[in-house]
Amino acid sequence: MSQCETVQQSIGPWLDGELKVTDGEMVRRHVEGCPECGAEHRRLEKIHATFADILSKESSQIEFAPFWREVRRRIDETQPWYQGLIEWARSISTSPRSAWAVPAAIVLVLGFLSLTKWPVGGQVNNYASVESIDTHGRNVALLREDETKTTIIWLYQDSEGENENVDETTNSGPAF
Amino acid sequence: MELSDWQLVEKCQAGDADAFQELVSRYHQKVYMVILGLMRNREDALEVAQETFLRAYRKIKSFQGGSSFYTWIYRIAVNNAIDAQRKQKRNPLDFHESMDGLFEARNEVAKDPFSDVHDRELRENMVKAINELTPEHKAVIVLRTVEGMSYKDIGETLGCSEGTVMSRLHYARKKLQEKLRAFL
Numbered sequence: 001m002s003q004c005e006t007v008q009q010s011i012g013p014w015l016d017g018e019l020k021v022t023d024g025e026m027v028r029r030h031v032e033g034c035p036e037c038g039a040e041h042r043r044l045e046k047i048h049a050t051f052a053d054i055l056s057k058e059s060s061q062i063e064f065a066p067f068w069r070e071v072r073r074r075i076d077e078t079q080p081w082y083q084g085l086i087e088w089a090r091s092i093s094t095s096p097r098s099a100w101a102v103p104a105a106i107v108l109v110l111g112f113l114s115l116t117k118w119p120v121g122g123q124v125n126n127y128a129s130v131e132s133i134d135t136h137g138r139n140v141a142l143l144r145e146d147e148t149k150t151t152i153i154w155l156y157q158d159s160e161g162e163n164e165n166v167d168e169t170t171n172s173g174p175a176f
Numbered sequence: 177m178e179l180s181d182w183q184l185v186e187k188c189q190a191g192d193a194d195a196f197q198e199l200v201s202r203y204h205q206k207v208y209m210v211i212l213g214l215m216r217n218r219e220d221a222l223e224v225a226q227e228t229f230l231r232a233y234r235k236i237k238s239f240q241g242g243s244s245f246y247t248w249i250y251r252i253a254v255n256n257a258i259d260a261q262r263k264q265k266r267n268p269l270d271f272h273e274s275m276d277g278l279f280e281a282r283n284e285v286a287k288d289p290f291s292d293v294h295d296r297e298l299r300e301n302m303v304k305a306i307n308e309l310t311p312e313h314k315a316v317i318v319l320r321t322v323e324g325m326s327y328k329d330i331g332e333t334l335g336c337s338e339g340t341v342m343s344r345l346h347y348a349r350k351k352l353q354e355k356l357r358a359f360l
Contacts, residue, residue, distance in 0.1 A: 012349055013342060016320065018327050040353075043360045047352050051213075051306070052321050054299055058212055059205040067204050067226065068197060074230045087193060 181245035207253045213318030214257040228253045247333045258311045298359040305355040313348040
């Protein structure tokens with residue numbers, strides 16, 4: 001094998017930076033002094049540069065936003081239904097969105113508890129109240145008894161309701 | 177500070193979709209370039225590039241970091257493109273056949289008409305010459321061109337030795353030179 005043949009097989013790896021420094025230096029010296037190998041070197045460089053330019057111009061036309069939208073759509077289509085819930089939970093549990101999530105959760109829990117009377121430790125929790133609903137003596141009375149699971153709502157009119165100073169013991173209120 | 181690919185991969189593995197979006201933003205053009213180099217037209221290449229990232233998203237939990245992220249994503253891209261081409265041969269009507277306008281110089285003002293025509297001819301013939309290579313030869317030349325990958329990384333991506341990469345590259349370049357001699 002002539003020296004030119006050996007060098008021409010090494011021009012590619014030399015251009016790719018895959019030769020040892022000493023071997024690369026030998027190829028460089030030969031290419032500079034040999035018209036045939038010099039032409040081979042230029043052809044390989046031209047092929048590389050043209051192909052790189054073609055691909056790079058083509059890929060620069062690809063915009064990220066629509067590309068990502070389509071990838072995202074495919075991901076959403078193929079993932080199981082609960083994955084969306086997991087991602088949502090993860091997104092609200094990470095700062096700074098959690099800033100509002102924690103107080104909101106506390107308010108919701110307190111609100112729910114305030115609407116419900118929970119018997120604590122098995123205690124019976126009876127409840128009774130009388131509320132005046134207008135200035136003409138109309139009232140509503142509410143009685144709830146846990147033991148019998150009974151709730152009574154009673155609307156009635158107090159004949160002396162207009163007199164707000166009347167002693168409560170003399171009221172003709174409801175008799176349960 | 178910009179996170180490394182591996183840090184983003186770890187975030188993805190913990191379920192962070194934004195980290196995956198960042199990885200797609202870093203690699204979508206290069207992955208598209210690799211696939212376009214292996215396939216015949218833009219539409220099919222775009223479709224396969226998007227499918228590549230979908231596959232990467234599904235598999236990312238199993239990515240251990242034994243290789244770099246980019247060799248991993250290019251491996252998926254090359255396999256997808258080769259699979260798509262096999263499918264293309266079986267069902268040609270499912271794919272875009274036209275190569276019209278592919279790789280033509282875009283939006284360029286010709287400074288020298290002769291050089292412009294010559295350049296156009298070189299580009300058109302290069303596309304044909306590349307398409308006549310086998311998928312394995314195309315893959316090495318595309319990976320070397322797009323990313324300037326080392327033979328070791330190309331070998332990792334394609335699952336072959338550095339020696340095989342070197343001989344495939346040599347053969348592919350020889351073929352391209354033969355077919356393009358009149359335009360070089």
